[in-house]
Amino acid sequence: xxxxxxxxxxxxxxxxxxxGFIIVTLLTFIGLMAITFFIGRxxxxxxxxxxxxxxxxxxxxxxxxxxxxxxxxxxIQFISYxxxxxxxxxxxxxxxxxxxxxxxxxxxxxxxxxxxxxxxxGVGVGVPLGVWAAAYHGTWIDxxxxxxxxxxxxxxAFWLGLVGLVxxxxxxxxxSGPGRVDIFYxxxxxxxxxxxxxxxxxxxxWDVFWNALDHLILxxxxxxxxxxxxxxxxxxxxxxxxxxxxxxxxxxxxGVAEWRVIWTHGFRPIRVPLITVxxxxxxxxxxxxxxxxxxxxxxxxxxxxxxxxxxxxxxxxLGATLVIGAxxxxxxxxxxxxxxxxxxxxx
Amino acid sequence: MTLxxxxxxxxxxxxxxxxxRVDVVKGLSFTLGRERLGIVGESGSGKSMTGRAIMxxxxxxxxxxxxxxxxxxxxxxxxxEREMRHLRGARVSMxxxxxxxxxxxxxxxxxxxxxxxxxxxxxxxKDMKAxxxxxxxxxxINDPERVINLYPHEVSGGMGQRIMIAMMLIPKPDLLIxxxxxxxxxxxxxxxxxxxIDELVRDKGMSLILISHDLxxxxxxxxxxxVMHAGEVVESCAAKDLHKATHPxxxxxxxxxxxxxxxxxxxxxxxxSAWSGT
Numbered sequence: 001x002x003x004x005x006x007x008x009x010x011x012x013x014x015x016x017x018x019x020g021f022i023i024v025t026l027l028t029f030i031g032l033m034a035i036t037f038f039i040g041r042x043x044x045x046x047x048x049x050x051x052x053x054x055x056x057x058x059x060x061x062x063x064x065x066x067x068x069x070x071x072x073x074x075x076i077q078f079i080s081y082x083x084x085x086x087x088x089x090x091x092x093x094x095x096x097x098x099x100x101x102x103x104x105x106x107x108x109x110x111x112x113x114x115x116x117x118x119x120x121x122g123v124g125v126g127v128p129l130g131v132w133a134a135a136y137h138g139t140w141i142d143x144x145x146x147x148x149x150x151x152x153x154x155x156x157a158f159w160l161g162l163v164g165l166v167x168x169x170x171x172x173x174x175x176s177g178p179g180r181v182d183i184f185y186x187x188x189x190x191x192x193x194x195x196x197x198x199x200x201x202x203x204x205x206w207d208v209f210w211n212a213l214d215h216l217i218l219x220x221x222x223x224x225x226x227x228x229x230x231x232x233x234x235x236x237x238x239x240x241x242x243x244x245x246x247x248x249x250x251x252x253x254x255g256v257a258e259w260r261v262i263w264t265h266g267f268r269p270i271r272v273p274l275i276t277v278x279x280x281x282x283x284x285x286x287x288x289x290x291x292x293x294x295x296x297x298x299x300x301x302x303x304x305x306x307x308x309x310x311x312x313x314x315x316x317x318l319g320a321t322l323v324i325g326a327x328x329x330x331x332x333x334x335x336x337x338x339x340x341x342x343x344x345x346x347x
Numbered sequence: 348m349t350l351x352x353x354x355x356x357x358x359x360x361x362x363x364x365x366x367x368r369v370d371v372v373k374g375l376s377f378t379l380g381r382e383r384l385g386i387v388g389e390s391g392s393g394k395s396m397t398g399r400a401i402m403x404x405x406x407x408x409x410x411x412x413x414x415x416x417x418x419x420x421x422x423x424x425x426x427x428e429r430e431m432r433h434l435r436g437a438r439v440s441m442x443x444x445x446x447x448x449x450x451x452x453x454x455x456x457x458x459x460x461x462x463x464x465x466x467x468x469x470x471x472x473k474d475m476k477a478x479x480x481x482x483x484x485x486x487x488i489n490d491p492e493r494v495i496n497l498y499p500h501e502v503s504g505g506m507g508q509r510i511m512i513a514m515m516l517i518p519k520p521d522l523l524i525x526x527x528x529x530x531x532x533x534x535x536x537x538x539x540x541x542x543x544i545d546e547l548v549r550d551k552g553m554s555l556i557l558i559s560h561d562l563x564x565x566x567x568x569x570x571x572x573x574v575m576h577a578g579e580v581v582e583s584c585a586a587k588d589l590h591k592a593t594h595p596x597x598x599x600x601x602x603x604x605x606x607x608x609x610x611x612x613x614x615x616x617x618x619x620s621a622w623s624g625t
Contacts, residue, residue: 138407246448252404253443254463254514255436258428269453344453344498 025333030082032325036318037081041074045312050094085322091315095308100319103304108323109194110180111293111300115285117220122227123278129228130235135262137240145232152229160222161295168218176214178297185211219296223289227281234277238270272343279335286327352522352554353379353401356415360396363408371396372411373578379522383548383555385565385586387600388575394558397575398524401556402439403431419521437467440520442544445531446507450499457495460514467518478517486513486543505536509543516547522554530560541568562589562600574600 040047048065056064065071069080084090090100133145169177176182180196189196189203197216200208242248243266251265290302301320308316339346360372372393377384388394396405403423405411416423418439426434443449451459460479464470470478483491486509499507508528515523525544529537545568548555559565565572566586574582574597582597592598599617 246443246445247451249399249404250441250443250449250511250514251451251462253402253435253441255432255434255466255518256462257432257466264454265451269451342453344455345500 025329028329029326032329033082033085036321037078040314040318045314047314050312090319093313093316095311095313095316100315103316104319104323105194107299107301107304110298111286111302113195113197114216114220114223114298114300115282117216118223118285119227119282121221121224122231122281126228126231127235130232131239131262131267133236134239134243149229149233152226157289157291158295161292164218164222175218176211180215180299181208181212219292219298223285223292227285230281231277235274238273239266242266242270272339275335275338279331283328283331287324350420351378351380352419354415354417356413358397358400358413360400360405360409360411371578375580377573379554381552381554382571383557383569385569385572386556386558386575387560387562387565387572389560392575393578394575395526398441398526398556398558401524402435402441436463437518438520439522440515441524441526442511442515442528444527446499446504446511449511450507452499455495456497456499456510460517463514464517482513482517504532505540508532508540512544520553523548524556526558562604
C-alpha cells in the first residue's frame with residue numbers, strides 16, 4: 001500500500017519535473033530567438049539591399065521590402081520569425097543560394113561528428129590524466145601532466161593543425177588529408193544522419209567508413225588535445241580538493257584500497273563539477289573551431305558561419321547562431337539533469 | 348599483566364615548512380594495555396597527529412618515525428602499505444571529529460558501512476546486511492532499515508556520529524582511536540555518544556584512545572591520561588590522580604576549569620611563562 005502511494009507520488013514528480021524541464025527549455029529558446037532577431041535588426045546591413053543589389057530602382061527595392069514583410073511592426077515580424085523557426089524556415093542564404101536550414105543540416109553534422117569524437121577522446125584521456133596527476137601530487141608524474149596541460153592551453157590550433165598535417169599526412173602517411181572523405185568516396189552513402197561514420201556503417205559500406213575515420217582522426221585528435229588539456233587541469237584541481245577532505249581519511253582508516261579511495265571516494269563527488277566542465281568544453285567544440293575547420297577544409301558550421309559573416313549573409317549568420325545557441329541550451333539542460341542523477345544533495 | 352597492545356617509543360611526526368622541517372610530535376612514548384587512554388591537549392599540541400601516526404595515516408609531505416611502534420606483536424613500521432591496509436579498520440579503527448565532513452556525501456550510509464565490512468571479511472550479501480542492521484541497533488539506531496538508504500546530509504550530527512561509530516566498529520577492531528568524537532556535536536548529544544562509545548568499548552573488550560581537548564571528559568571516560576603540549580607529553584597519570592598533577596601546564600588547565608559549587612569571580616588565565624620561559 002505505502003509503496004503504491006510512493007510509486008504514484010514518484011511518477012507524478014517525474015511528470016512534473018519533465019514538464020518543467022520542457023517549459024524552461026522552450027522559454028530559454030524563445031529568449032535566444034529574441035536575441036538573434038534583435039541582432040538581425042540592429043546590424044547595419046540592409047537585408048533588402050543585399051538581395052536586390054545597390055543598382056536596383058526604388059520600385060524594385062520597395063517590392064522586395066514588402067515581400068520580406070519588413071514594413072510590418074517589429075512585434076509582428078518577431079512573431080512570424082518564431083513561427084518560421086519552429087517550422088524550420090530560416091530564410092535563404094545569399095552566399096550558397098540555398099535555404100539556410102538545408103545548409104545547416106549539411107554542415108552541422110560535420111562539426112558534430114568531429115566535436116563528438118574530440119570530446120570522447122578529451123574525456124577519455126583528460127579525466128584519467130587529471131586524476132592520476134592529483135593522486136601523485138607533487139611528483140614528476142604530476143609535473144609532466146601539468147606541462148602537457150599547459151601546452152594544450154598555449155599552442156595555437158592552426159599551427160598544431162598544420163604541423164599535424166605535415167607530420168602525419170605528408171611525411172608519415174598515417175592519416176588521410178583534408179576533407180571529410182576522399183573525392184571518389186563522396187556521395188556514395190545516403191546521408192541519413194549526416195554523420196558520415198554512422199551513415200556508412202548503416203549502409204554497411206566499410207570502405208567509406210574507414211576512409212572517413214582516417215580523415216576525421218587527425219582533426220578530432222587536435223581538437224581533443226585542447227579539451228584534454230582543459231579537462232585534465234580541471235580534474236586535477238577538483239581531485240586535489242577532494243583528496244584533502246576528511247572522508248578520504250575515513251576511507252583510508254577503514255583500510256580501503258588506494259585505487260578505491262581515489263576512484264570511489266575521491267572521484268565520485270567531483271563528477272558533478274566535471275560535467276559542467278565537460279559540457280562547456282563540448283559546447284565550445286560544437287561551435288566549430290574555425291581554425292581547425294579551415295586548415296582541414298572541413299565543411300563544418302564554423303567554416304559556414306565565417307563565410308556567411310564575410311559575405312554579410314544575414315540569414316545564414318542568424319541561422320547558425322540559433323543552432324549554436326540551441327546546442328548550448330541543450331547541453332546545459334542535460335548537465336542539469338545529470339547533476340540530479342549524480343548528486344543526492346541536489347535532488 | 349600480559350603483553351601491551353601498543354608500544355610506542357619516541358614517535359616523531361614532522362612537516363616541511365619554508366624554514367625547514369617542523370616537528371609537531373617530538374618524541375612521544377607510551378604503552379597501552381587493554382585500557383582506555385585519554386590524550387588531552389590544546390590545538391596544535393600534536394594529539395591528532397599521534398592518532399593518525401598509529402594508523403600510519405600521516406600523509407605526504409608529513410613524515411613519521413619512531414624507535415618502536417609495536418601493535419599486538421606486529422611492528423607497524425615494518426609493514427608494507429598493503430599489510431597496513433589489512434590492519435586499518437580490522438584491528439585499529441578511528442572515529443573522527445565531524446560526521447558532516449567525515450562521511451562521504453555521495454554514498455548512502457549503508458554503502459559506507461558495508462564497505463568497511465567488505466574490505467576485511469568475506470560474507471554473503473544477506474549476512475553482511477544482517478551484521479549491519481545488528482551493528483546499527485547496537486549504536487541505538489532504531490530504524491536501521493530506513494537509515495541505511497539515507498545520505499549523510501539527511502541525518503543529524505548525533506546520528507551521523509553513531510553511524511560513524513557503527514562503521515568503524517563493524518569489523519570488530521581491537522583498538523579504537525576516537526579523535527575528538529564529540530567536539531562537533533550538541534552538548535546534549537555529546538554525553539550520549541560518549542556513553543555509547545564507552546559501553547561498546549567495555550562490552551567488546553577493546554582498547555580506546557580518546558583524543559580530546561576537554562580535561563573533564565577525558566577524566567571521566569578514561570583510565571589513564573596523557574597531557575600533551577607542543578608535541579610533547581608533559582603529564583602522564585591515572586585519571587583518578589589527575590588532581591595530583593604536578594606539571595604547571597596541567598595545573599593551569601585544571602585551575603581554569605569552572606566548578607559547580609565555587610565562588611571564584613574570575614577563572615585564572617593560563618600562565619605560559621611557568622614552563623615555556625617566554
